[in-house]
Each structure stands twice: as C-alpha cells, then as structure tokens.
Amino acid sequence: MTDTENTSSDTPSDFIRDRIREDQAGGVVDGLITRFPPEPNGYLHIGHAKSICLNFGVAAEFNGRCNLRLDDTNPAKEDQEFIDAIQADVKWLDVGWGGDVKYTSDNFERLYEWAEHLIGTGLAYVDDLNADEMREYRGTLTEPGRDSPHRSRSVDENLDLFRRMRGGEFEDGARALRAKIDMASGNINLRDPVLYRIIRAPHPRTGDEWCIYPTYDFAHGQTDAMEGVTHSLCTLEFEDHRPLYDWLIENLPVPARPRQYEFSRLNMTHTVLSKRLLTQLVTDGHVAGWDDPRMPTVTGLRRRGVPAAAIRDFIGRLSISKNDGVVEAALLEHCIRDPLNDSALRRMAVLRPLKVVIENYPEGQVEEVDAVNNPRDETAGTRKVPFSREIYVERDDFMEDAPKKFFRLSLGREVRLRAAYFITCTDVIKDESGEVIELRCAYDPETRGGDSPDGRKVKGTLHWVSAAHAMDAEVRLYSPLFAEENPGAADDFLSVLNPDSLEVLTGCKLEPSLSDVPAGDVVQFERLGYFCTDPDGSADKPVFNRTVGLRDSFAKAMAKN
Ligand code: ATP
Numbered sequence: 302m303t304d305t306e307n308t309s310s311d312t313p314s315d316f317i318r319d320r321i322r323e324d325q326a327g328g329v330v331d332g333l334i335t336r337f338p339p340e341p342n343g344y345l346h347i348g349h350a351k352s353i354c355l356n357f358g359v360a361a362e363f364n365g366r367c368n369l370r371l372d373d374t375n376p377a378k379e380d381q382e383f384i385d386a387i388q389a390d391v392k393w394l395d396v397g398w399g400g401d402v403k404y405t406s407d408n409f410e411r412l413y414e415w416a417e418h419l420i421g422t423g424l425a426y427v428d429d430l431n432a433d434e435m436r437e438y439r440g441t442l443t444e445p446g447r448d449s450p451h452r453s454r455s456v457d458e459n460l461d462l463f464r465r466m467r468g469g470e471f472e473d474g475a476r477a478l479r480a481k482i483d484m485a486s487g488n489i490n491l492r493d494p495v496l497y498r499i500i501r502a503p504h505p506r507t508g509d510e511w512c513i514y515p516t517y518d519f520a521h522g523q524t525d526a527m528e529g530v531t532h533s534l535c536t537l538e539f540e541d542h543r544p545l546y547d548w549l550i551e552n553l554p555v556p557a558r559p560r561q562y563e564f565s566r567l568n569m570t571h572t573v574l575s576k577r578l579l580t581q582l583v584t585d586g587h588v589a590g591w592d593d594p595r596m597p598t599v600t601g602l603r604r605r606g607v608p609a610a611a612i613r614d615f616i617g618r619l620s621i622s623k624n625d626g627v628v629e630a631a632l633l634e635h636c637i638r639d640p641l642n643d644s645a646l647r648r649m650a651v652l653r654p655l656k657v658v659i660e661n662y663p664e665g666q667v668e669e670v671d672a673v674n675n676p677r678d679e680t681a682g683t684r685k686v687p688f689s690r691e692i693y694v695e696r697d698d699f700m701e702d703a704p705k706k707f708f709r710l711s712l713g714r715e716v717r718l719r720a721a722y723f724i725t726c727t728d729v730i731k732d733e734s735g736e737v738i739e740l741r742c743a744y745d746p747e748t749r750g751g752d753s754p755d756g757r758k759v760k761g762t763l764h765w766v767s768a769a770h771a772m773d774a775e776v777r778l779y780s781p782l783f784a785e786e787n788p789g790a791a792d793d794f795l796s797v798l799n800p801d802s803l804e805v806l807t808g809c810k811l812e813p814s815l816s817d818v819p820a821g822d823v824v825q826f827e828r829l830g831y832f833c834t835d836p837d838g839s840a841d842k843p844v845f846n847r848t849v850g851l852r853d854s855f856a857k858a859m860a861k862n
C-alpha cells in the first residue's frame with residue numbers, strides 16, 4: 302500500500318492545515334506556534350523528518366513560529382551526543398529553524414510548582430507502590446483498575462512526601478507522584494498516571510540538581526502551554542493521551558491552551574523507524590553507527606549523499622492524514638535520483654576492473670579526450686580525461702559466450718569507449734584457472750570522440766579509466782538493511798536483516814578528476830549510479846558511497862500500474 306497523495310509542487314493541503322485555518326478564522330487562536338519536541342535519546346530518522354517538515358512548514362505558511370524543543374525528562378536515557386545531533390540534523394534539513402533551542406528542563410522548577418499545585422487541590426498523591434504493583438493495580442483494557450492503598454493520603458502528607466522525594470530521601474522507584482483521576486476509566490492513560498518519578502542519573506543540562514523528573518505525559522502539554530504553542534501536532538499514538546493532557550491543562554494555571562491534532566506516522570518498507578529498534582541496531586553492532594549510510598536516520602542519509610532537498614521533497618509527497626500506511630522505500634530513492642539526474646556531474650569509475658591492452662595504440666602515448674560533464678546541462682561543460690594504451694573496463698562488460706543482444710565486449714565485437722574511440726576485442730587472456738584476466742583490443746584511430754567517419758554504428762558505449770592514471774578507491778554499495786518488506790512485523794526483526802546490505806569493493810579505478818569531489822557533493826559514475834565521498838576516506842585513499850543506483854524501480858512500478 303502506498304501512502305502518498307500530494308505532489309511536491311502542490312501548495313500543501315491536508316486536514317491539519319484546514320483545521321488551523323478554521324481555528325484562525327474562528328478566532329480560536331491568535332497567531333500560530335508549533336513545535337517539534339524530540340526526546341534526546343537517539344538520532345532523528347526519516348519519520349521525524351515528516352514531523353519536522355510539517356511543523357516548520359505550517360509555521361512558515363501561516364506566518365507563525367516553530368520551536369525546536371528537546372523533551373529532556375528522562376536522564377537515564379538521554380545524552381548530550383543526541384542533543385547535539387538533533388540540532389545538527391534539523392539545521393541540515395534546512396526547514397527554517399532559526400537556531401534557537403528550547404528544553405523541557407528549562408521549566409523543571411515551574412513543572413514542580415504545578416505538581417505541588419495539583420497536590421494542593423487534591424488532584425495528585427504520592428504512591429508507594431512499585432512499578433510492578435502499579436501495573437497490577439492498573440487493570441487491563443477489559444478490567445478496571447483498583448485504587449492504590451495510598452490514594453487517600455491527605456494533602457499535607459502528600460506535600461511532605463513529595464518534598465522529601467525532591468530532597469532525595471527515597472530510593473529510585475520507591476515512590477512516585479500520581480494524578481488522581483479515575484482508576485476505572487476506559488482510557489488507561491487516565492488511571493492515575495505517574496507525574497513524577499525518582500531517577501538518580503546525571504542530567505545533561507541540570508546535572509544532579511534534581512533526583513525527581515516529570516514524566517513525558519506531565520511535562521509535554523504543560524511545556525507546550527508555557528511556550529504558547531497554539532497547535533501541538535503529533536502522531537496518532539498520542540490520541541489516547543489527549544484526554545489526560547486536557548485534564549492537566551484544565552486543572553493547572555497554565556497561560557495558554559494548546560490544541561492537539563494527531564496525524565499518522567511515516568512507515569517505510571524495508572526499514573524500521575522505531576528508536577528502540579534503531580538503538581538496538583547500533584548498540585549491538587549490526588550497523589557501523591547512527592550515521593551508517595544504511596540507517597534511515599537523517600545523519601545516515603546525509604552520509605549516504607542524500608541531499609536535504611530530496612528528503613523535503615519526499616516528505617512533501619506524503620499524505621498528512623489519520624490513515625496508517627506504508628510508503629515504498631523506492632519513492633524516497635526516486636526523490637533522490639530525480640534531481641541528481643539533472644544536476645550530478647558525470648564521471649567514470651570502474652568498480653570491478655578488467656585490464657584492456659589496446660595493442661595498436663602507441664606505447665607511452667597519452668592523449669586527453671574531452672568528456673561531457675552533464676548531458677542534461679550544457680553549462681556544466683567538459684573535462685579532460687587521459688586515454689592511453691592500457692585501460693580498465695568493467696568486468697561485467699565482457700562476456701565470453703555472449704548472446705547476440707550483449708552489446709558489450711566479446712571476442713570480435715566492437716564497442717565505443719565513452720568520449721574516446723571504438724575498440725574491437727581481438728584476444729582474451731586467461732590465467733591457469735581459466736579466469737579472464739586481460740583483453741587485447743584494437744582501436745580505430747578514425748573514431749576519436751566516439752563517431753565513425755564511415756557511419757558504422759556500434760550499440761554499446763562503455764565507461765573506462767586509463768590504467769596509468771587511475772586512482773585506486775574503495776567503493777561501498779548499499780542495499781536495504783532488511784530484505785523483508787515489513788521487518789517490524791517479524792518475530793525478531795534481527796532475523797530478517799539483509800546479510801548483503803553492504804558490499805565493499807576495493808581496488809576500484811577512478812578517473813583522476815574524482816580526486817577532489819567536495820564532501821556533500823554527489824557525482825554520477827557513468828552507467829553505475831550516484832556516489833559521494835565518505836569521511837572514512839582521505840585524499841590518497843578515497844572511499845565512495847553509492848547514494849542510489851541508476852534504475853528507478855519506483856517509476857517503473859508506477860508506469861506499470
Ligand atoms: P519511539 O520510536 O520510541 O516511539 P519517537 O520516535 O516517537 O520514539 P520522539 O523523540 O518522541 O521519539 O519523536 C519526536 C516527534 O517526532 C514526536 O512528536 C513524534 O510524534 C514524531 N515522530 C516520531 N516518529 C515519527 C514517524 N515515524 N513519523 C512521523 N512522526 C514521527
């Protein structure tokens with residue numbers, strides 16, 4: 302199933318934007334403030350990009366503002382590394398973030414006061430049940446919960462206990478502050494949810510100032526209110542939490558009333574987008590890190606060479622709705638490939654080299670041929686590529702017992718070398734095991750530039766690199782991390798990891814002009830795909846990542862339908 306409806310050129314239109322328009326027209330809100338509120342317990346992924354583009358996009362369209370807020374309420378799982386990475390990724394996505402960052406922890410003192418306020422009005426109590434007991438008392442979807450034996454403590458006792466919780470008198474998990482709502486509610490989120498728990502872990506920003514922390518559910522809506530957020534746009538799983546957020550807002554002296562609208566999460570084929578699972582891939586070493594180019598993280602995509610504009614374009618094509626769907630990974634690839642086809646410079650690289658000796662080409666002679674940088678953009682001009690007697694071609698471009706339609710090299714067949722000459726294969730050299738290790742060819746000096754004066758046609762055009770001038774490189778080819786379309790549905794998602802998701806080729810041969818591809822630029826290796834440099838490489842030992850292949854399986858699938 303696909304989950305796409307907008308095309309990127311449309312002005313965005315969806316139920317959220319409609320509601321915002323209504324809220325503004327009806328005078329329900331004044332101005333517009335949204336926010337993107339990640340928990341700094343992992344790196345951002347393409348699913349977050351959907352939320353980022355929506356929140357920042359809406360803010361820009363409605364002349365409002367979007368806050369980037371780090372929801373840092375659980376120091377046991379959070380880290381400065383994530384705080385930094387989230388900001389770097391949002392900045393890179395280039396969605397109009399001004400660089401100002403907010404933290405839920407900025408408001409810890411106020412949140413604490415509001416917790417005391419709830420205690421004072423008899424709407425919160427300190428519970429001594431431990432987590433397991435609480436779970437047991439909570440009931441199930443079909444059975445109501447039971448009141449904790451500590452539920453009827455007096456306001457004074459609760460205040461005293463809560464202050465002592467803050468003072469560090471109790472062990473982690475020994476007590477918790479809970480809202481006093483309704484243990485029989487049909488909505489489990491309303492069965493006296495925990496508002497504060499004791500966690501002794503150094504907080505990236507407040508250090509050891511606190512040993513009690515608000516839960517996400519308590520902090521979230523109140524922080525939205527403090528920031529004057531008018532529209533709290535979040536994913537569907539928060540729909541069932543909305544009654545709790547409304548309850549808290551109603552019972553606290555908050556300065557504003559955010560409106561929460563929920564939309565469906567992005568799910569994509571051949572990947573997982575749960576931070577828990579992504580964390581496991583990293584910590585268990587199934588990938589090289591959060592920025593492994595196979596990861597669906599923003600940093601992984603960036604390292605893979607994916608332009609931020611391609612991610613924004615992809616997100617712009619998704620529907621913002623309440624329907625859960627799964628988007629084809631091929632759509633993202635299409636959004637990456639399409640603009641690169643117009644913009645990327647063409648270069649020649651031979652990934653699996655086979656030596657070709659052009660026997661009638663003078664030994665020691667080198668000439669420079671002019672190769673077109675981008676056939677789709679005349680202004681990109683041409684470059685000089687050295688040509689000589691010994692070159693490399695792609696191993697796959699030779700076949701011994703070639704079928705008729707194999708328009709590449711085979712004994713006696715003639716092909717065109719891109720921007721150079723026609724060559725004909727005259728001999729095949731093998732090693733003792735029978736493997737082809739070299740071809741002997743003859744060139745036609747009249748065909749320089751790739752045309753024959755006698756009008757003779759050849760069907761195949763091969764890329765090549767002059768052996769003496771080639772630069773050696775490592776090239777990393779990526780395939781989907783998961784072979785299965787829906788790895789999240791497997792009993793063990795690790796069991797459906799694609800064992801061939803990374804292929805590392807060494808001894809690849811590059812034309813000399815590939816020595817200085819700037820970081821972040823993507824070039825097309827002719828006939829092979831789009832590639833960018835990887836930071837693992839250096840000037841004399843370059844490493845290239847395949848950003849995306851040439852074949853557009855998505856466009857093909859669409860055409861077929
Ligand atoms: P987890 O994967 O553990 O549920 P999370 O991805 O929701 O965690 P948060 O840091 O809470 O982590 O996410 C920040 C915001 O990004 C939230 O508002 C959430 O709704 C949104 N978001 C997260 N995943 C997606 C997704 N796949 N599609 C769209 N929005 C998402």
Ligand code: MG
Pocket residue numbers: none
């Ligand atoms: Mg979340």
